[in-house]
Amino acid sequence: MNAPEPHHLTADELDAILDGTIVERASVHVAGCTVCRTMVELDRRVVDALAILPPVDPAPGFSPRVMARVSIHSPPVQVTVRALGARRRVVVGAALVGAAVAGGFAWATSNPAEALAWAEPALQGIGQTLWTSLQAAAANMVEQPWFDGTRDLLAAPARAIPVIGAAAALYAAALVGLRRLLAEPVPDARW
Amino acid sequence: MRTPAAWVPLSDQEVVRHAVMGRDSAYRELIRRYQRPVFSLIYRMVRDRELAEDLAQETFVKVLNAIESYRPEYKFSSWIFKIANNAAIDHLRKRSLDTLSLDGSPHAQTADAVEATTLQIGDNRESALDEVTSRELGAQIEEAIGNLRPEYRSCILLRHVDGRPYEEIAEILDLPLGTVKTYIHRARNELRILLADMHDE
Structure with a gap:
């Protein structure tokens, strides 16, 4: 009767021995098998030699060379939760106002007589108030000490044009300044 | 501005997140972390320093220019090594095709150039390195x-x-x-x- 063939180490068992996670059957086998013991020793020498190979560095200036060819990614503008909430409130408010105006218009169209009866006194009152205010403002302006000077100035176009131009330039500069003051700060994305 | 030391405790995924936000110091940190292992791998694959330098540079440029497409469920190292390995393998395949040409380089313009690039039987370019x-x-x-x-x-x-x-x-x-x-x-x-x-x- 022939002796059974010895079961040499499998690749996984050899890996386990080399990794230090020794399988019991494998270690028992290696202790008694010269072929496998030699293979383990030789493989260990190879693995140890590979593990101590020194790392190789690229030439100095590698990083700047790479960075010179890289386009830094620009992130999309982030909308904060707060800004999103404010935007939503504005939209809802505008929708409500729009709905109210549309509803009122629809009601007035279907009930024109009633709508006029409601609107007439109100419109009269508003018109009266506006006219009175305008008269008061005009009377007030005429009483101002600078009124006569301004009237004389505006009577001569040659003098009025530079003054109006200067006033317009001042107004435009003030608008630009105000816009800058009210502009939201842009977050600096780079450290 | 973060100092290089401030990046150290951050994982690759976190550094990539900063890079995606447009912070160039995060890009530099990724290069700092991987230039040595990537260059070592490519250099040992192609066995030519100048070529390894070019391929490593290509690898980083490719990875960093596509940083927003990185998927954080995968390891960053796997991604960059995959691109580095592909660059090296592609080059080796191309080189082996060039080496197998018996009629000289297809890019050769003159008779001298054709002769110079014609395969000499028994000539093994790597054998010189093998000494x-x-x-x-x-x-x-x-x-x-x-x-x-x-x-x-x-x-x-x-x-x-x-x-x-x-x-x-x-x-x-x-x-x-x-x-x-x-x-x-x-x-x-x-x-x-x-x-x-x-x-x-």
Whole structure:
């Protein structure tokens, strides 16, 4: 009767021995098998030699060379939760106002007589108030000490044009300044 | 501005997140972390310093210019090593095609150029590199690695030089886990034989 063939180490068992996670059957086998013991020793020498190979560095200036060819990614503008909430409130408010105006218009169209009866006194009152205010403002302006000077100035176009131009330039500069003051700060994305 | 030391405790995923937000110091940190292992891998694959430099640069440019497409469920190292390995393998395949041409380079413009690029039977460009000048094991093993098939070379370098787990190597090389184990096993066998031959010489 022939002796059974010895079961040499499998690749996984050899890996386990080399990794230090020794399988019991494998270690028992290696202790008694010269072929496998030699293979383990030789493989260990190879693995140890590979593990101590020194790392190789690229030439100095590698990083700047790479960075010179890289386009830094620009992130999309982030909308904060707060800004999103404010935007939503504005939209809802505008929708409500729009709905109210549309509803009122629809009601007035279907009930024109009633709508006029409601609107007439109100419109009269508003018109009266506006006219009175305008008269008061005009009377007030005429009483101002600078009124006569301004009237004389505006009577001569040659003098009025530079003054109006200067006033317009001042107004435009003030608008630009105000816009800058009210502009939201842009977050600096780079450290 | 973050100092280089301030990046150290951050994981690769976190550094990438900062890079995606447009912070160039995060880009530099990724280069700092990976320039050495990526360059080492490519250099040992192609065995030419200048070429390795070009391929490593291409790898980083490709990765960093596509940083927003990185998927954080995967390891960043797997991604960059995959691109580095593909760059090296592509080059080696191209070079082996050039070497096999018996009629000179297709790009040769003159008769002299055709002659200069015509394959000389028995001429093995790598054999010049194969001359063992040093008897140190490190030099011998570097040389032996150069004689392995490119696929074996990638596997053995990632496993036993970089210490990557089998699963990550399978991910990097797009190979089944069993194939990776087989390649590593065969590569070790070949290295064992090559080293034994060198000692016999």
